[in-house]
Amino acid sequence: MSDRSVGDPVRSEYPSSKQSFAAGTSMFAAIIMVTVGFIQFCQGIAAVADDEVFVRGIDYVYKFDLTTWGWIHLVLGALVAIVGLALFTGAGWARVSAIIVAAISILANFLWLPYYPAWSLLIIALDVVVIWAVSTWNPDQDLRDGNFRSTDTSTR
Numbered sequence: 001m002s003d004r005s006v007g008d009p010v011r012s013e014y015p016s017s018k019q020s021f022a023a024g025t026s027m028f029a030a031i032i033m034v035t036v037g038f039i040q041f042c043q044g045i046a047a048v049a050d051d052e053v054f055v056r057g058i059d060y061v062y063k064f065d066l067t068t069w070g071w072i073h074l075v076l077g078a079l080v081a082i083v084g085l086a087l088f089t090g091a092g093w094a095r096v097s098a099i100i101v102a103a104i105s106i107l108a109n110f111l112w113l114p115y116y117p118a119w120s121l122l123i124i125a126l127d128v129v130v131i132w133a134v135s136t137w138n139p140d141q142d143l144r145d146g147n148f149r150s151t152d153t154s155t156r
Contacts, residue, residue: 020050025133026095028109032126033098036105040123041077043116044070058141069112076101076108087134102127 047070083101086094097134106127109120 013130025129026090026137027061029098029130029133030084030087032130033087033102034081035084035085036123036126037079039077040073040080040105043119044073044075046070046119047073063114064111066115069115072108073112076105080105095134095137099131102130102134 047066049070080101083094083097087098106124109123109127114118
Protein backbone atom coordinates (compact mmCIF):
# COMPACT_ATOMS: atom_id res chain seq x y z
CA MET A 1 0.00 0.00 0.00
CA SER A 2 0.94 3.63 0.02
CA ASP A 3 2.93 5.26 2.77
CA ARG A 4 0.89 8.46 2.36
CA SER A 5 -2.08 9.06 4.61
CA VAL A 6 -5.45 9.95 3.19
CA GLY A 7 -5.89 13.64 2.50
CA ASP A 8 -2.19 14.48 2.05
CA PRO A 9 -1.55 16.30 -1.18
CA VAL A 10 0.48 14.44 -3.73
CA ARG A 11 3.93 15.98 -3.92
CA SER A 12 6.49 15.57 -6.60
CA GLU A 13 9.45 13.46 -5.58
CA TYR A 14 11.68 15.61 -7.76
CA PRO A 15 12.28 19.34 -7.34
CA SER A 16 11.86 21.69 -10.27
CA SER A 17 14.60 21.51 -12.87
CA LYS A 18 15.58 25.15 -12.25
CA GLN A 19 15.98 24.52 -8.52
CA SER A 20 17.90 21.30 -9.13
CA PHE A 21 20.26 23.14 -11.47
CA ALA A 22 20.65 26.04 -9.01
CA ALA A 23 21.26 23.66 -6.08
CA GLY A 24 23.89 21.76 -8.03
CA THR A 25 25.46 24.98 -9.23
CA SER A 26 25.50 26.28 -5.65
CA MET A 27 27.53 23.30 -4.54
CA PHE A 28 29.76 23.87 -7.55
CA ALA A 29 29.94 27.54 -6.49
CA ALA A 30 31.20 26.46 -3.08
CA ILE A 31 33.91 24.39 -4.77
CA ILE A 32 34.76 27.32 -7.05
CA MET A 33 35.00 29.67 -4.08
CA VAL A 34 37.34 27.39 -2.15
CA THR A 35 39.54 26.88 -5.22
CA VAL A 36 39.58 30.55 -6.21
CA GLY A 37 40.26 31.56 -2.61
CA PHE A 38 43.24 29.21 -2.42
CA ILE A 39 44.64 30.43 -5.74
CA GLN A 40 44.11 34.08 -4.82
CA PHE A 41 45.89 33.38 -1.54
CA CYS A 42 48.84 31.89 -3.44
CA GLN A 43 48.75 34.84 -5.85
CA GLY A 44 48.95 37.17 -2.85
CA ILE A 45 51.95 35.28 -1.50
CA ALA A 46 53.68 35.61 -4.88
CA ALA A 47 53.03 39.36 -4.97
CA VAL A 48 54.20 39.90 -1.39
CA ALA A 49 57.26 37.66 -1.61
CA ASP A 50 58.66 38.88 -4.91
CA ASP A 51 57.46 41.91 -6.85
CA GLU A 52 59.19 40.57 -9.97
CA VAL A 53 56.64 37.80 -10.51
CA PHE A 54 54.10 40.10 -12.15
CA VAL A 55 54.75 42.26 -15.18
CA ARG A 56 54.06 45.92 -14.66
CA GLY A 57 52.04 47.27 -17.55
CA ILE A 58 50.92 50.75 -18.37
CA ASP A 59 49.98 53.19 -15.65
CA TYR A 60 46.52 52.64 -14.32
CA VAL A 61 44.19 54.95 -12.44
CA TYR A 62 43.74 52.43 -9.59
CA LYS A 63 47.44 51.72 -9.20
CA PHE A 64 48.70 50.27 -5.92
CA ASP A 65 52.06 48.88 -4.99
CA LEU A 66 52.30 45.14 -5.78
CA THR A 67 52.98 44.38 -2.13
CA THR A 68 49.71 46.11 -1.24
CA TRP A 69 47.90 44.08 -3.88
CA GLY A 70 49.58 40.98 -2.48
CA TRP A 71 48.14 41.61 0.97
CA ILE A 72 44.72 42.39 -0.51
CA HIS A 73 44.75 39.06 -2.37
CA LEU A 74 46.01 37.19 0.71
CA VAL A 75 43.16 38.44 2.88
CA LEU A 76 40.54 38.20 0.14
CA GLY A 77 41.68 34.69 -0.84
CA ALA A 78 41.43 33.44 2.73
CA LEU A 79 38.00 35.07 3.13
CA VAL A 80 36.69 33.61 -0.15
CA ALA A 81 37.91 30.11 0.80
CA ILE A 82 36.37 30.28 4.29
CA VAL A 83 33.01 31.48 2.95
CA GLY A 84 33.18 28.79 0.26
CA LEU A 85 33.58 26.14 2.96
CA ALA A 86 30.67 27.63 4.91
CA LEU A 87 28.55 27.61 1.75
CA PHE A 88 28.57 23.80 1.80
CA THR A 89 26.23 23.98 4.81
CA GLY A 90 23.62 25.93 2.83
CA ALA A 91 23.12 28.30 5.76
CA GLY A 92 21.46 31.61 5.01
CA TRP A 93 24.32 33.65 6.44
CA ALA A 94 26.80 31.71 4.28
CA ARG A 95 24.75 32.42 1.16
CA VAL A 96 24.58 36.15 1.93
CA SER A 97 28.29 36.20 2.78
CA ALA A 98 29.11 34.38 -0.45
CA ILE A 99 27.29 37.01 -2.51
CA ILE A 100 29.02 39.88 -0.68
CA VAL A 101 32.48 38.30 -0.86
CA ALA A 102 32.04 37.41 -4.55
CA ALA A 103 31.04 41.03 -5.28
CA ILE A 104 34.14 42.29 -3.45
CA SER A 105 36.23 39.78 -5.40
CA ILE A 106 34.78 41.11 -8.67
CA LEU A 107 35.77 44.64 -7.67
CA ALA A 108 39.29 43.61 -6.55
CA ASN A 109 39.91 41.63 -9.74
CA PHE A 110 38.64 44.48 -11.89
CA LEU A 111 41.20 46.73 -10.23
CA TRP A 112 43.84 43.97 -10.67
CA LEU A 113 43.25 43.80 -14.48
CA PRO A 114 46.50 45.54 -15.59
CA TYR A 115 48.67 43.11 -13.65
CA TYR A 116 47.08 39.82 -14.69
CA PRO A 117 44.22 40.40 -17.19
CA ALA A 118 43.41 36.81 -18.19
CA TRP A 119 43.21 35.58 -14.62
CA SER A 120 41.20 38.61 -13.53
CA LEU A 121 38.60 38.11 -16.26
CA LEU A 122 38.31 34.41 -15.41
CA ILE A 123 37.79 35.15 -11.71
CA ILE A 124 35.23 37.86 -12.51
CA ALA A 125 33.27 35.39 -14.67
CA LEU A 126 33.41 32.69 -11.96
CA ASP A 127 32.28 35.19 -9.33
CA VAL A 128 29.28 36.11 -11.48
CA VAL A 129 28.37 32.39 -11.67
CA VAL A 130 28.73 32.13 -7.89
CA ILE A 131 26.44 35.11 -7.31
CA TRP A 132 23.83 33.74 -9.75
CA ALA A 133 23.90 30.25 -8.29
CA VAL A 134 23.71 31.31 -4.68
CA SER A 135 21.02 33.94 -5.24
CA THR A 136 18.70 31.66 -7.27
CA TRP A 137 18.99 28.55 -5.10
CA ASN A 138 16.19 28.14 -2.57
CA PRO A 139 17.11 25.28 -0.21
CA ASP A 140 13.62 25.41 1.36
CA GLN A 141 12.15 24.61 -2.07
CA ASP A 142 13.69 21.13 -1.83
CA LEU A 143 11.60 20.44 1.28
CA ARG A 144 8.40 21.89 -0.21
CA ASP A 145 8.83 19.88 -3.41
CA GLY A 146 9.12 16.65 -1.43
CA ASN A 147 12.74 16.02 -2.29
CA PHE A 148 13.07 13.83 0.79
CA ARG A 149 10.98 10.66 0.96
CA SER A 150 8.87 10.00 3.97
CA THR A 151 10.23 7.37 6.31
CA ASP A 152 6.85 6.79 7.86
CA THR A 153 5.95 3.15 7.19
CA SER A 154 2.92 2.92 9.40
CA THR A 155 -0.19 1.31 7.97
CA ARG A 156 -3.78 2.21 8.60
